[in-house]
Amino acid sequence: MRALPWLALALAFAFIYLPVGTLVLFSFQDGRVPVPPFTGPTLDWYAAVLADDDLMEALLNSLVVAVGSSALACALGFLAAYGLARHALPASGLMRGLLIAPMTVSYLIVGLGLLIVLNRLGVGVSLWTAGLGHAVINLPLCFAIVFASMGAQQHNAERAARDLGADEVRVIVLVTVPMLAPALLAAFFLSMTLSWDEFIIAFLLTRFDVTLPVEIWSLLRSGLSPKTNAVGSLVFLVSVAVVLAAELIVFGRRRR
Amino acid sequence: MSLGTETRAGWGFVAPALLWTTAFFVAPFLVMAAMSLATLEGRSLVWGLHLDNYARLFSQGYLLRAVAVSLEITVTVTLVSVLLAYPLAWIIAFHVPKRWQRLALLLTILPFWTSYVVRSYAWLLVLAREGVVNDTLLALGLIAEPLTLANTRFATVTGFVHFFVMLLTLTIYANLVQLSPNYARAARDLGASGLQTFRHVILPLTLPGIVTGAFLTFVLCIGDYITPQILGGNNELTVPQVIMVQLGRRADFPLASALSLMLMGIVTLAYLACARWLRLDRL
Amino acid sequence: MTPLRNGLLAAPLLAAWLPAMAQADGELNALVWCDHTDPALIEPFEAAHGVDVNLREYEGTGAALAILEQSRPGDWDVLVIDSIDVPRAVDAGLMAPLPAEDLPIADLFPEVVMADSTTRDGVPYAVTEKFGYNTISYNAAKVEPADMQDLTKVWSDTYKDRIAIYDYYLPVIGLAAMANGLETAGLSADDLPALRDTLFAMKARARSVGEVVASQTALATGEVDIVVGGGEWLTAVLAGDQPELTWTIPDQGAVRWAQSIGVLADSERQDKALAFVQYILSPEAQAKLATSACFWGMPANAKAGAHLTDDQKAILRWDEQAAYLARSQLYPAPDDALDFAFQDLWLEMLQQ
Structure with missing residues (x-):
């Protein structure tokens, strides 16, 4: 009976690692078909990846889009969280709801909506538009994470700083941001991971310069x-x- | 500081995010809603107030079927993922020693960082007729003939469940460790059995976490294109797949918009159904 | 972690990438089938002309027309399109006339020039660059090759659940038409019920319906033994590892695809675009296009033979082309209304 949880845990890990293990093992396959029997190992396919300019370019694009859109989402999310947590505003519940709303909508719909608008405006799609889309879907996350971690502790420190004569900008820069650094980092990091791996918005809103998931998708199809x-x-x-x-x-x- | 300037300063902080969300989320959504009422004549778009696209949703068999397929897959995935993730989170929270819990959690979600497109492709290789699973089962003598696993709904569901078990384990674990052990102790002192304690004390207390995770699973799953496209073998189409076909092969933005709104309608219903447990702004 | 990522990844990448960006003093935007994205094909042109060729893949003429419609004039310079659909593009005013004297049209296999489609009033608007067949690919070790000569046997109960269908509606509908004894060129809305029955019968026995790679994967991993709609383009890339994967043209015939390349009327870089078309039609580039990583196919230019190895020619069935050309029919070329009806029929089939 005591072994049961451990057995379950082992099974769960086997399930979780099955695709990853297979993926990595057959990346060393010496031949074109990545299924058993395993032949190899060879590093040829890694060499092929590193020599593929399109893939490397896409990797860099992904990085730029992820960092840019996450930084923007975090900045907007932080300001909104600060405003809502520290200032008594009318209809604050409604505003919170509006800011969170994109989280409850499929990425496909966010991407399609933006694509239609961009088409109507005659704005061509590019990495910029993909980054814009990612900032839209990441803003709710950043806002929620930062808002949730704005506690009384920071508020007291802010009040103390203000009593000592600091204006609001200085309070934010010197007190609030440093105290919220872990939450901001967490939000930034989570946004970056999501943007880094996001497919459908990047697929709909890019053309020639694409992000890594889109490039992998075309690799898969080729x-x-x-x-x-x-x-x-x-x-x-x-x-x-x-x-x-x-x-x-x-x-x-x-x-x- | 008077209340007036206080409020104005507050607005100043919230305004950029509000403007951003309005301009790039609310406005596109409204344009999409208008688009769903337009029609295509030949290849040209005619704006108007037509309900043709919505009528098609109900008259064209394959569209209605897509909605059914999407719902069936999403509900199955959500249920199976919760049923697998809860015990896993439970074991990590209550059986794994404290100092190893963080490592166990990290190990649970590590494959989350394989590229999402590649993860589905990896499942295709695992489930192939000559893939790892069939090979192993044949070698063990458990089956005589390879099973049909890839290119089926089973494959789609497996790919989804794999992903969402990772996410749900994380959310449910966070809920479980926040529980004070005093609740369970109190219940037991009052004579409740282990099962009763779980049903009447622990489950209700962890329900908000479960429902929030399940709702996010529902939203992400029903809107996903890649997993069914790679693993389902096109033996049936989900709504996102039909949307992509409408966009890719004939640029039918009106029908794609109507389908998207339909998808949103379903998500809204799901939201209302579990609204009283949802804690979206306290993730 | 940002500095870490930047430091570890971005630095070497930037070093590798920036020079490539700096040397490009011009760009060319081409809307193509995926075989054109092979670097071995594109890089020599980029190097010779100092041009960055931006490629966007699409699948199906409907998709290409949709993309062009959503773009601004001048966004695109070069278009690769099914030869049979060139008139649609010309009618829409999309294509620029090409100077016949600067193009190797006389070197093409005569059967694939398709002057009816690619020229208007004697002026070419596109030139056929590659052709091949949508027919039956199969695993010779697992099925009876004789059965593959009869389409109705291919999707009979004998091979239930051992079939994959290529997910492109036009050629497969063409095959369905031929199984019904219909001419692909003369299909109309009246034929839809018969096509529906055949497609549904096919689907009932199929295990999956997939795009290029999904079909290749299914065949290569033993998931299925037959791909309806396959051909040399599907099995050629696998031939090295799995020689048992092969293809044939059944007695009823098969669908012939031919793709053309042309310059877009709104292009602001007509000269470079024409140079690209000339390059693609040159024997050297034709050989590379024929054996491109995405899919193989016969080069339209007969002189490309000099640049192909005997093995490559054997895989392409170079010597059997005369018989194959005689037995194959062209893709169906529906108008917009019939095209939509075909697409709806296809989606209905998928949902069966």
Whole structure:
């Protein structure tokens, strides 16, 4: 009986790691077809990925879009959270609802709406429009995370700073932001992960310069090969490295 | 500081985000609603107040079927994911020693960081006729013939469940560890059995977390294009797949808009159904 | 973590990427089928002309027309389109006339020039660049090759659940028409019921309906043994690893596809666009296009043969083309209304 939970845990991990394990294993496949039997190992497919300019360009594009849209979403989300938490505003419930609303709508619908408007306005789609779309879907998350962590503790510190003569801008920059840094970082990091991996909005709102998921999608549609495994494995390993680094940074900060 | 300037300053902070959301979310949504009332004549768009597209939703068999398929898949995925994630979160919260919990959680959500497009593709390889699962089952002598797993609804559901179990485990775990052990202790002191304690004390207390996670699962699942497109083998189409076909092959924005609004209608109904437990702004 | 990501990733990438950006002193935007995205094909042109070729893939003429409609005039320079649909594009005023004397039209296989479609009043508006067949691909180790010569046997109960259908409505509807003894060129709304019955019968026995890679994957991984709508373009890239994957043209015939390349009337870079068309039609580029990573197909220019290896020619069935051309019919070329009806029929079939 005591072993049961551990058995369940092992099964759950087996399920969770089955696709990832298969993906990574067959990225070393020596041949074109990434299914058993396993032949190899070879690093050819990794070489092919690193030599693929389109993929590398898409990777950089993804990074730029993720950082840019997350920074914007965090800035807007933070300001709104500050305004709603520190100032008594009429209809604040309604405004909170409006800011959260995009979270309850499918990405496909957000993307389609923007695409229709851009078409009507004659604005061509590009990485900018994809970043715009990502900022729309990430703003609710950033707002919610920052708003939730605005507690009485910061409020007291802000009040103290104001009593000592600091104006509102200085209070925000010198007191609120540093105190909320963990929440802001968490919001920024989460937004970045979502934007980094988002497909449908990026697919609808880009043309020639595309983000990595869109490029992988066209790779998938252009031929079955372990190259897709290799690029997937690379993205995974890089992301895990970043996650672990972030985890250590946040963990370290909590310990202190 | 008078109340007037106080309020004005507050507006100043909220305005950028409100303007952003209004300009790039609310306005496009309204344009899309207007678009759903337009029609295509040949290849040209005619604005107006037609209900043709909505009429088509109910008269054209494959569109109605798409709605049914989407609903069936989404409800199945949501239920299965919650039923798998709850025990997993429970084990991590109450059986794994405290110092290892963070690691266990991290391990649970690590595959979340494989590219989302690639994850579905990986499942296709796993479930293929000559894939890892069939190979293993055959080698173990559990089956005589390879099973049909890929390109089925089963594959789509599996791909979805894999993703949402990771997310739900995280949310439910967060709920479970916030529970004070005193509740369970009190219930047991009052003579409740383990099952009764769970049903009448722990479950109701964790319900908001579960419902919030389940609702987000519902929203993300019903609007997803990639997973059914890669894993479903086009043996049936979900609403997002039909929307993409309408956009890609004939630029039928009006019908795509009507389908999108239909999708939103379904999500709104789901929202109303579980509104009293939802805590969206306190994720 | 941002500095970390930037430091580890962006620096080497920037180094690799920026020079490429700097050297491009011009751009060319082409709307193409996926075979044109092979760097081996595009890079020599980019290097020779100092041009950055931006490629956007699409699938199906309807999609291409939709994209062009949503774009601003001048957004696109080059269009690759099914030869059979060139008149639709010309009617819409999309295509620019091409100087016949600057193009190797005399070198093309005569059967694929398709002057009725690609020229108007003797002036070419597009030139056929590649052709092939939507027919039956199969695994010779798992099915009876003789059965593959009869379309009605292909989707009979013998092969139930061992069939994948290529997810492109025009060629598969063409195959369905041929199985019914109908001419693909003469299809009309009256034929829809017969086509529906055949498509539904096909679907009832199919395991999946998939795009290029999904179909390849299904065949290569043993998921299915037959791909309806397949052909050399589907199996050629797999031939090296799995020689048992092959294709044939059944007795009823098969659908022939031919794609053309042309310059868009609104292009502001007519000269460069024409240069690109000339490059694609040159024997060297034709050989690369024929063996492109996305899908293989016969080059339209017969002189490309000199640049293909014997193995490549064998896979393309270079020597059997005369017989194949005689037995195949062109894609259906519906007008907008019939095109929509076909698409609805296709979606209905998928939902069966």
